[in-house]
Every structure is written in structure tokens, then in C-alpha cells.
Amino acid sequence: MIEFRSVTKQFPDGTVAVDAFDLAIPPRKTTVLVGSSGCGKTTLLRMINRMIDPSSGHILIDGEDTGSLEPVKLRRRIGYVMQNSGLMPHRKVIDNVATVPILGGVPKKQARDDAMKLLDTVGLDRSLALKYPRQLSGGQQQRVGVARGLAADPNILLMDEPFGAVDPIVRAELQQETIRLQEGLGKTVVFVTHDIDEAFLLGHQVVILQKGGHIAQVGTPAEILAHPANDFVASFVGADRGKRALRIQRVGDRDVVVDENGTPTGVLQP
Amino acid sequence: MNLIEQGFAWILDPENISGPSGWVARLLEQLAYTFGAVAIAAVIAVPLGYLVGHTGKGRDIAVSLSGGFRALPSLGLLILLALGLGIGFRAPLVTFVILAIPPILAGAYAGFEAVDRRTIDAARAIGMTEWQVVTRVEVPLGLPLLIGGLRSSVLQVVATATLAGYVAGGALGAFIFEAFALRDYPQALGASILVTALALVLEGIFALLQKLVVPRGVVVKEQREVRSRSSRTRAVMGTPIREGK
Numbered sequence: 001m002i003e004f005r006s007v008t009k010q011f012p013d014g015t016v017a018v019d020a021f022d023l024a025i026p027p028r029k030t031t032v033l034v035g036s037s038g039c040g041k042t043t044l045l046r047m048i049n050r051m052i053d054p055s056s057g058h059i060l061i062d063g064e065d066t067g068s069l070e071p072v073k074l075r076r077r078i079g080y081v082m083q084n085s086g087l088m089p090h091r092k093v094i095d096n097v098a099t100v101p102i103l104g105g106v107p108k109k110q111a112r113d114d115a116m117k118l119l120d121t122v123g124l125d126r127s128l129a130l131k132y133p134r135q136l137s138g139g140q141q142q143r144v145g146v147a148r149g150l151a152a153d154p155n156i157l158l159m160d161e162p163f164g165a166v167d168p169i170v171r172a173e174l175q176q177e178t179i180r181l182q183e184g185l186g187k188t189v190v191f192v193t194h195d196i197d198e199a200f201l202l203g204h205q206v207v208i209l210q211k212g213g214h215i216a217q218v219g220t221p222a223e224i225l226a227h228p229a230n231d232f233v234a235s236f237v238g239a240d241r242g243k244r245a246l247r248i249q250r251v252g253d254r255d256v257v258v259d260e261n262g263t264p265t266g267v268l269q270p
Numbered sequence: 271m272n273l274i275e276q277g278f279a280w281i282l283d284p285e286n287i288s289g290p291s292g293w294v295a296r297l298l299e300q301l302a303y304t305f306g307a308v309a310i311a312a313v314i315a316v317p318l319g320y321l322v323g324h325t326g327k328g329r330d331i332a333v334s335l336s337g338g339f340r341a342l343p344s345l346g347l348l349i350l351l352a353l354g355l356g357i358g359f360r361a362p363l364v365t366f367v368i369l370a371i372p373p374i375l376a377g378a379y380a381g382f383e384a385v386d387r388r389t390i391d392a393a394r395a396i397g398m399t400e401w402q403v404v405t406r407v408e409v410p411l412g413l414p415l416l417i418g419g420l421r422s423s424v425l426q427v428v429a430t431a432t433l434a435g436y437v438a439g440g441a442l443g444a445f446i447f448e449a450f451a452l453r454d455y456p457q458a459l460g461a462s463i464l465v466t467a468l469a470l471v472l473e474g475i476f477a478l479l480q481k482l483v484v485p486r487g488v489v490v491k492e493q494r495e496v497r498s499r500s501s502r503t504r505a506v507m508g509t510p511i512r513e514g515k
Contacts, residue, residue, distance in 0.1 A: 051395050076397030086392025090410050090485030100396050132487025148396065 001027050002048060002156065002188065007057035009043055009213075017043040018213030021057070025205070027155075030182050030189040032203035034196055035236075040213030041192045045158050048190060049078045061156070076104055079149030079157040079187075083164045085141040087133040093119075093144050094129040100152040111151075118147040123177060139170035143177075150185070157182075159191045163198070175201055196237050200225075208233055277459030286460070291444075293464055299441040300468060303359075303431040307366030308374075308424050315371045316416070319378020323412065324404055332379055336372035344369055344430050352437040362434035362441075369430055370423040377419015381412025413483045421476035428469050442468075 002025040009018040017040040025031045033041040046052040047059055050071040059066045066074055087096045097115035102108060119126055122143040133141055142162055149157055159178075163171040179202060182189050193199055199206050200221040208216040208224065210232060217229040225244065228234035238244050245260045248268065255268035280286055286293055322332045344365060351361035385408050393407045394400075435443025445461035448454070 046395075049395065051391075072397050072399050074397075075395060080392070080395040082388070082392055082395065084388055086388050086395070088389060088393065088407060089386075089488050091487070099398075103397060103402065134487055 001025065001060075001062055002190070003058075003060040004044070004047075005058045005060065007044075007047065007054045007059060009040070009047065009052065010055045016212055018047075018054075021213045021215070023207060023215065023218070025188065025190060027188045028186045029204040030179075030191060030202050031205040031207065032191045032193060032199040033207050033209060034193055034199035034203075035209030035216075036194055039209040039211055041194075041209055042160055044209075044213060045160055045190060045192045048156070048158060049075045049080060051075075076100055076152055077154050077156075079152070079154040081142075081145045081149040081157065081159045081162045083161045085133065085145035087141060087144055087148070089133055092130050092132060093124075093136070096133065096144060097147045097151050099148065104152060115147070115151060118150055119144075121150065121181070122147045137170075138166045139174060142166060142174060146178075146181070150181075150187075155188055157187045157189045159189060161193055162191075164193070171198075178202060200237075208236060273455060273459060276456035277463055280456045280460030281463065286457075293442065293445065293461070296440065296442045296444060296461075297464060297468065299434075300428065300431050300465070303362060303366055303434060303439075303441055304424060304428045304472075307363055307427050307431075308370045308420065310363075310367045311370035311374055311423060312420065314367075315374040316378050319375045319416075320382060320404065320408075322375075323379035323382025324400075324408060326383075329379065332375060336375045339368060339372045342368065345433055345436070348433055348437060357438040359434070359439050361437055362431070362439040365433075366427045366431060370427050373419045373422040373426065374416075375419070377416045377422075378412070380419075381415035382408045384415055385411045410485050411488065413485065414480060417476070417480045417483050421473070421480060424472055424476060425469060428472055429465065432465055 004021050004023045007018060007021045008016070010016045021040075021044065033044055035041050043052055047054055048061075048066070050066055050069075053067075087093075088099070091099070094112055094115050097118055098106075098108070098111040101111040101114065106114075116126055116129060119129060124140060124143050124147070128136060128140065128144075133144065136144065145162065149159075163174050166174065175198060178189070178191075181187075182202075189202075191199075191202055199208075203221060205218065206221055206224055207218050210216045216236070217224055217233045224233065224237060225239055228237060228239050234240055241260055243259050243265070246257050246265065247259075248255045249258050249262075249264075250256075256264050257266045257268060258264050281293065288294060319332070322328050347368065348361055348365045351364050355361045355364070389411070390403060390407060393403050398406065431441050432443035432446060434441045435445070435447045438444075442461045442465050446458050449456075449458035449461070
């Protein structure tokens with residue numbers, strides 16, 4: 001369980017990225033922070049592992065105030081996956097994955113063996129282990145990034161727009177993989193994105209943010225779609241238009257679902 | 271026999287080769303000045319450059335310092351120092367150290383600045399200490415530019431070390447200054463050819479070394495002259511990572 005208690009972050013230039021933010025992130029579920037640029041979502045994520053320290057307020061992990069923990073130790077027990085993978089270009093794939101355990105004192109041989117198994121876990125062929133990141137495709141690099149995030153077997157995995165830079169087909173694959181991994185490993189995943197479809201796909205809990213880190217609405221995707229808290233949320237999730245504004249049309253003895261333009265998208269199952 | 275041939279004849283004359291004042295000994299003195307000065311300069315400039323490159327602090331000072339040092343006229347400095355330190359090897363050595371510092375300093379901090387900010391950010395985010403970020407990420411990735419700085423510095427000093435002869439500091443310049451006094455042009459030319467050859471050989475060795483130290487897995491972008499490059503574009507890349515892109 002991760003708790004934000006009245007967290008505020010003001011940057012030295014005066015920008016208030018996050019203002020009196022409260023949120024409880026349930027364990028072993030995926031929570032997605034979603035909002036447009038400048039809403040403070042990345043700042044919030046980076047405050048969990050103290051890459052950014054709050055100006056005021058507290059962040060608690062399982063009841064423990066992160067402000068009292070040593071940042072380096074804290075970061076080693078929290079997985080972190082970033083956009084553009086952030087892999088070290090001068091290290092082989094396997095060494096990139098094994099970095100954190102080796103920093104933590106695991107013998108090199110064992111760390112590499114474990115890293116090999118992690119390549120399987122994230123769906124990468126073991127033959128890629130001895131290649132350098134540059135030799136991999138964008139999607140493969142992101143998988144390596146995820147494997148590195150999981151290497152120290154953390155309870156928490158932070159993902160900062162990890163699929164923002166890959167093409168739509170690979171993104172869809174990686175999203176399914178993330179769902180599978182989260183269910184299989186039972187990690188607490190905190191995921192940042194600006195893509196509402198991605199948020200609804202991955203999130204058990206979705207947090208829609210407005211400028212300044214203000215929460216517009218928190219809930220399951222179904223709750224948010226059914227009862228958008230305000231006009232901002234309704235327009236952000238697109239509940240009243242396009243592919244989400246569905247109607248039922250009776251055709252003979254079946255209910256056909258059609259979208260805003262009357263284009264059929266599916267049939268209700270009896 | 272024209273002058274060039276006479277120059278080579280001087281080099282090949284056994285009388286000029288060996289002994290304490292033969293050119294082999296003088297060439298070794300030239301090398302000793304070069305590597306002595308570059309080594310001392312590296313001990314001073316590499317940690318300083320790394321500090322500037324890692325923290326981003328004092329960058330303006332480092333830039334103007336290395337620019338200013340370059341503008342110092344070597345011969346003037348040498349004579350000034352010789353007035354204080356006396357003739358012999360000390361004044362030339364100090365001069366060459368001062369000459370060697372700017373390119374090394376620039377190579378060290380430019381090497382760090384050239385590392386992708388996202389790589390450093392990720393290294394920190396997965397739990398590397400600042401020291402580990404420096405030693406495991408910035409140093410290996412900055413090495414090609416540092417070697418580039420060492421290379422320019424070695425070349426500058428090996429050529430300038432000829433001036434040591436002006437204040438009785440030995441090295442190949444001793445032949446040249448002596449030759450001018452005696453109007454012995456074949457000797458002046460022979461010694462100049464040796465200095466040139468030495469500089470070319472060192473250049474070749476460093477060019478090779480620079481290729482070898484590029485970390486595997488890294489593509490080297492077109493390397494421009496370390497001394498003249500502006501890192502303004504990288505400074506922009508280095509702004510702290512903020513909100514969703």
C-alpha cells in the first residue's frame with residue numbers, strides 16, 4: 001500500500017506541480033495516473049522512489065514514511081521502467097538486467113542466471129542476452145527495461161509512460177504482457193500515461209489528473225465511464241462521443257451495439 | 271646536396287645519434303617532457319573536469335579558464351617562469367603542464383556532458399549511488415572524448431617541448447637553437463624533421479587508442495575537434511526531466 005498524504009511539490013522556478021495531493025494505492029493492483037502534459041503525473045510517480053522529494057507532505061509505503069528512508073536503498077527495492085528504456089548502452093542486455101541485484105551484493109554468476117530467467121519472463125529470447133541495447137528493436141528494449149525493473153524482485157513497479165515511444169502494434173503486445181505479468185507476479189504497479197485507452201486497459205484503479213496534480217476522479221474504469229465526476233472527466237474519457245458513446249439497436253431478435261455514427265461495433269450476447 | 275637531403279644526412283650521421291647529446295637522448299627528453307607534463311596536467315584536470323561535468327556547476331569558469339589558458343603565449347610564459355625558476359627543466363615543465371591542461375579539462379567535462387541525460391536519470395532511478403553513476407556510467411561513456419582531449423594535449427606539448435632548448439632545458443629544441451646560433455641549417459632541419467615525425471607517430475597512436483576505448487555497443491557520432499566544440503545543445507538536453515512528454 002502506497003499512501004500520499006497532503007503531498008505538495010513546488011519546483012525552484014515556482015511551478016506548483018502537485019498541490020495537497022492525497023491518494024491511497026492498493027497493493028497487488030495496477031493504479032494508473034492519467035492526464036495531459038503538465039498535470040504532475042510524472043512528478044507524483046518520481047516522488048514514490050524519491051527521485052523527487054516533496055516540498056511538504058508525506059509518502060508512506062506499507063506505513064513507513066519514505067522521507068525517513070535512504071533514497072538509494074529505497075530505489076533498489078522499487079522497480080522503475082521509463083520511456084526509452086534508459087538502458088546503459090555500454091553494457092550487454094544481460095548485464096543491464098543484472099545491474100540492481102549486483103549493486104545489492106548478489107554474486108555476479110547468480111545475478112546473471114537470474115537475469116536469464118527474467119528474459120524468459122518478459123518474453124525475450126535468451127539469444128539476445130549478449131547483445132547490446134542498440135542492437136535491439138524499441139519494443140525489445142522496453143522488455144529489457146521491464147526485466148531490469150523486476151530484477152530485484154520488488155513489490156512495487158513504477159512505470160513512466162513505458163510504451164510511449166513504440167509503434168501501436170508493439171504497444172498493444174507490451175500492454176497485454178504487462179497485464180499478464182502483473183497478474184502472474186502480483187506486483188503493485190503504478191503506471192503513468194497520457195493515453196486514456198491504455199489507462200482503462202491496464203488500470204484496476206484509474207486516477208484522472210488535472211493541472212497541478214488535482215484529482216478529477218478516482219475509480220475503476222467502469223465507475224468512471226458510468227459516472228464521470230464532472231465535464232472535464234466526461235470530455236477527457238470521451239464518454240459522450242465516438243467509440244464510447246454506444247447505443248443498442250434492435251435487429252430482429254438481437255441487440256446490436258452501434259457507435260455515435262450508427263456503425264455497428266458488436267452484438268450483445270444473451 | 272640540397273637542404274632537405276642535408277637534414278636527413280644529419281639525422282643519419284652516427285656521430286649525431288648516440289651519446290648524452292645525440293638525438294636519441296634528446297628525443298627521449300622530448301618524450302619525457304610530453305608525457306610528464308600531460309600526466310601532471312591529467313592529475314589536475316581530469317578530476318576537475320569530471321566534477322564540472324557531473325555537477326554542471328562551475329562550467330562557465332571551466333570554459334573561460336581553459337580558453338584563457340590557451341591564449342597564453344608559450345614562449346613568453348616560459349621566459350617569465352625561467353626568470354623565477356632558473357634555467358633547466360623546471361620552467362619548461364611547468365609551462366607545458368599549463369599548456370596541457372585546457373584540452374584535457376575540456377575533454378573530461380565534455381565527455382560527461384555528452385552522456386544521454388536519460389541514461390544517467392535511469393541509473394539513478396534504479397538505485398545507483400552518485401559515485402556509481404560516475405564510475406559505471408559517466409566515466410566509460412565519456413572516455414572517447416577524454417582521450418580526444420589527451421590527444422590534443424599530447425600533440426600540442428610534443429611540438430611546443432622544442433622550446434625547452436631556449437632555456438637550456440634540453441630536448442630536440444637544443445639542436446635547433448644551437449643550430450641557429452651557429453648557422454648550421456642542416457642540423458636545424460634534421461631536428462625539425464625529428465620533431466615532426468615524433469608528433470605524427472604520437473598522433474597515429476592516439477587515433478588508434480581513441481578507436482579502442484569507445485565502449486562496445488556505442489556508436490560514435492562524428493567527433494568534432496574537442497577544443498572548439500560548443501556544448502550548448504547538450505546543455506539544453508541536460509535540463510532536468512520534468513513532466514510527461
